[in-house]
Amino acid sequence: MIASSQIKNKNIQMEIEIISFGQIAEFIEHQKIDISGITDTETFKQYIENQFPALKGMKYKLALNKNIVQENTAIKNPATIAIMPPFSGG
Amino acid sequence: MIASSQIKNKNIQMEIEIISFGQIAEFIEHQKIDISGITDTETFKQYIENQFPALKGMKYKLALNKNIVQENTAIKNPATIAIMPPFSGG
Amino acid sequence: MGEKKVKNIFVNGAITPAFIADSIAKHSSKTAIGGHSIFMGQVRKDEIAGKFVAAIEYTAYEELALEKMHQIREAIFEKYPLNCMHIYHSLGTVKTGEICLFVFTSSAHRKPAIEACSEVVDRLKAELPIWGKEIFEDETHQWKENT
Amino acid sequence: MGEKKVKNIFVNGAITPAFIADSIAKHSSKTAIGGHSIFMGQVRKDEIAGKFVAAIEYTAYEELALEKMHQIREAIFEKYPLNCMHIYHSLGTVKTGEICLFVFTSSAHRKPAIEACSEVVDRLKAELPIWGKEIFEDETHQWKENT
Numbered sequence: 323m324i325a326s327s328q329i330k331n332k333n334i335q336m337e338i339e340i341i342s343f344g345q346i347a348e349f350i351e352h353q354k355i356d357i358s359g360i361t362d363t364e365t366f367k368q369y370i371e372n373q374f375p376a377l378k379g380m381k382y383k384l385a386l387n388k389n390i391v392q393e394n395t396a397i398k399n400p401a402t403i404a405i406m407p408p409f410s411g412g
Numbered sequence: 413m414i415a416s417s418q419i420k421n422k423n424i425q426m427e428i429e430i431i432s433f434g435q436i437a438e439f440i441e442h443q444k445i446d447i448s449g450i451t452d453t454e455t456f457k458q459y460i461e462n463q464f465p466a467l468k469g470m471k472y473k474l475a476l477n478k479n480i481v482q483e484n485t486a487i488k489n490p491a492t493i494a495i496m497p498p499f500s501g502g
Numbered sequence: 503m504g505e506k507k508v509k510n511i512f513v514n515g516a517i518t519p520a521f522i523a524d525s526i527a528k529h530s531s532k533t534a535i536g537g538h539s540i541f542m543g544q545v546r547k548d549e550i551a552g553k554f555v556a557a558i559e560y561t562a563y564e565e566l567a568l569e570k571m572h573q574i575r576e577a578i579f580e581k582y583p584l585n586c587m588h589i590y591h592s593l594g595t596v597k598t599g600e601i602c603l604f605v606f607t608s609s610a611h612r613k614p615a616i617e618a619c620s621e622v623v624d625r626l627k628a629e630l631p632i633w634g635k636e637i638f639e640d641e642t643h644q645w646k647e648n649t
Numbered sequence: 650m651g652e653k654k655v656k657n658i659f660v661n662g663a664i665t666p667a668f669i670a671d672s673i674a675k676h677s678s679k680t681a682i683g684g685h686s687i688f689m690g691q692v693r694k695d696e697i698a699g700k701f702v703a704a705i706e707y708t709a710y711e712e713l714a715l716e717k718m719h720q721i722r723e724a725i726f727e728k729y730p731l732n733c734m735h736i737y738h739s740l741g742t743v744k745t746g747e748i749c750l751f752v753f754t755s756s757a758h759r760k761p762a763i764e765a766c767s768e769v770v771d772r773l774k775a776e777l778p779i780w781g782k783e784i785f786e787d788e789t790h791q792w793k794e795n796t
Contacts, residue, residue, distance in 0.1 A: 343563055344633030345645040385631070388566050404563055404631075410646040411560070411567075411591060411632025412543050412603050412623065412759075433710055434780030435792040475778070478713050494710055494778075500793040501707070501714075501738060501779025502612075502690050502750050502770065523670030526689070530746035533694035538748075540687035542673070546757065547680035599677035601685075610693065612770060620763050 336360050337400035340370070344407040346382060350374050364394045366403060382407050426450050427490035430460070434497040436472060440464050454484045456493060472497050508572045511589045512564060516600035517542075525588060525606060535585050537612035539619035543603030545596050553638040557597045558646060563631035564593075574625045581621075582607075582614040589622065591632060602634075655719045658736045659711060663747035664689075672735060672753060682732050684759035686766035690750030692743050700785040704744045705793060710778035711740075721772045728768075729754075729761040736769065738779060749781075 335358050342350040350370070360366050363384055371377050384391040385404040397403075425448050432440040440460070450456050453474055461467050474481040475494040487493075513521075522542070529535055548555045575587060586608040596602040605622050609615040627648050634646035660668075669689070676682055695702045722734060733755040743749040752769050756762040774795050781793035 341563075343561060343631065344635070347561075385563065385566055388569065390566070390570075404566070406563065406631050407633065407645065408647060409628065409631055410634045410648045411562070411630050412627040412648065431710075433708060433778065434782070437708075475710065475713055478716065480713070480717075494713070496710065496778050497780065497792065498794060499775065499778055500781045500795045501709070501777050502774040502795065519670040519674040522673060523666040526669060526748075527666040529691070533692075533745045535691050536693045538687075538689040538691060540685075540689070541759065541763065542685040542687070543759070544676070544682050544685060544755075545680075546683040598680045601673075608691075612688065612690070616688065616763075616767050616770075623759060623763075 333358055334361070334399065336397065338366070338397070339400070339402040340405065341402065342405040344410070346377065346380070346405050346407050349376050350405060360397060362394050362396050363391045363403075366397065370405065377405070380407060423448055424451070424489065426487065428456070428487070429490070429492040430495065431492065432495040434500070436467065436470070436495050436497050439466055440495060450487060452484050452486050453481050453493075456487065460495065467495070470497060508568050509575075509589075510568065511571055511591050512562065512567075512593045513590050514592075515594050516592060516596045516602065517590055517604045518601075521590075522601075522604060522606075525604075529586065529608060532585060532608070534610055535608045536610045537615045538606065538608045539612070539615040540607075541603070541605040541619050541623045542601050544601050545598045547598040548636070550636075550638075550644065553640060553642070555598060555636045556639045557595050557637045558602065558634040559595050559637055559643075560591070560593050560602065561633050561635070562591075562593060567630045567632055570629055570631070571626070574622065574629065578607075578618050578622055582609065582618040584609050584614060584618055587618065587622070589626070591626070591630075595637075655715050656722075657715065658718055658738050659709065659714075659740045660737050661739075662741050663739060663743045663749065664737055664751045665748075668737075669748075669751060669753075672751075676733065676755060679732060679755070681757055682755045683757045684762040685753065685755045686759075686762040687754075688750070688752045688766050688770045689748050691748050692745045694745040695783070697783075697785075697791065700787060700789070702745055702783045703786045704742050704784045705749065706742050706782040706784055706790075707738070707740050707749065708780050708782075709738075709740060714777045714779060717776055717778070718773070721769065721776065725754075725765050725769055729756065729765040731756050731761060731765055734765065734769070736773070738773070738777075742784075 588606040592602040607619040735753040739749040754766040
């Protein structure tokens with residue numbers, strides 16, 4: 323059952339809007355992707371780090387639909403994900 | 413020897429300028445006294461509390477020649493003694 | 503306080519002394535206040551590898567920052583008996599010597615005002631999605647990191 | 650620092666927002682500063698037995714207060730890495746809603762500025778021979794006591 327559910331999820335086409343800030347905005351542009359196989363924030367991280375290897379060495383946080391991601395969170399269609407380097411306000 | 417030294421001190425004529433502040437200035441005016449028998453701040457306290465019994469129930473500090481008195485201190489001629497109620501700046 | 507409106511904290515460019523004076527003056531009618539605490543962040547002319555910082559350019563994830571600031575504001579009002587709290591942060595370019603952050607808390611007594619102000623500054627720096635890009639005099643840049 | 654000049658801290662009447670703005674503005678050329686902390690005391694319209702405070706009239710043993718403030722200033726500069734410290738206290742009449750105390754500390758980083766400011770305010774209130782007479786609206790008075 324788990325396997326079939328995973329397969330089912332993997333087939334869901336996701337519309338994800340990606341926004342980025344600070345240093346990360348220098349190499350990841352604002353974009354919309356239409357993709358299958360990204361069902362939670364962990365799989366998104368794997369995807370985005372593969373697309374942009376520069377991200378691998380960096381500290382960053384995600385915000386899913388304007389909520390800062392503290393632990394792996396399911397992504398529902400459509401989603402906005404922000405990729406944020408360490409904050410430096412003040 | 414102590415007794416004669418005390419007698420000697422008691423005969424010294426002291427010129428003491430008394431200044432007062434805050435609530436205490438409402439009943440002790442700025443004045444100069446010419447007095448014998450006041451050789452240290454403890455004897456001054458006794459003197460001034462006798463002169464102004466209202467002082468007895470109050471919290472106050474002395475400053476001898478612009479130094480706040482922390483413990484009994486010898487008074488040398490001439491002296492300025494400030495009588496100060498609790499501070500309330502700020 | 504849950505239905506309180508989310509306030510804007512962002513101002514374009516530097517925060518001026520005149521703006522701060524105006525904010526202070528507005529409190530003279532609030533006669534229950536006994537103590538005001540203010541923190542101001544000022545852009546330092548840091549030297550890094552022989553180059554001097556000329557300005558910081560601030561960007562933010564504004565919607566998330568305002569929502570987060572709203573939560574911090576409510577938590578601080580819960581914790582301290584404050585009469586007022588005002589927070590302003592620059593976006594865009596702020597030159598060295600100019601003010602980029604203004605936090606202003608007021609209370610009947612000094613301790614809550616001072617403690618609340620200090621806590622707001624700490625939380626704001628740690629929790630608000632704001633980024634500062636240090637622009638050097640030769641127009642190169644590096645990204646600021648809060649220490 | 651022992652030979653530093655004893656600075657005056659006393660101003661006649663209320664401290665105005667314009668004076669504070671001017672003091673802040675003067676620091677824009679001090680580009681090593683990253684954080685400013687300000688405390689301001691404001692006269693509260695306290696109600697005591699049905700009567701409202703209209704003003705506080707401040708007096709001081711000025712010479713002793715300035716000497717004591719000088720000692721506090723030196724101790725604070727020893728303890729914290731400050732760039733600047735400015736202190737102003739009113740003498741004479743300050744009406745409710747007006748500012749009677751202004752303490753302003755600046756440092757490269759926020760923590761020393763904030764901690765120094767708070768410590769100066771505490772010490773100033775405890776150690777400086779200054780007295781506040783609360784004048785009620787009916788012109789009776791009582792002597793203020795710091796809590």
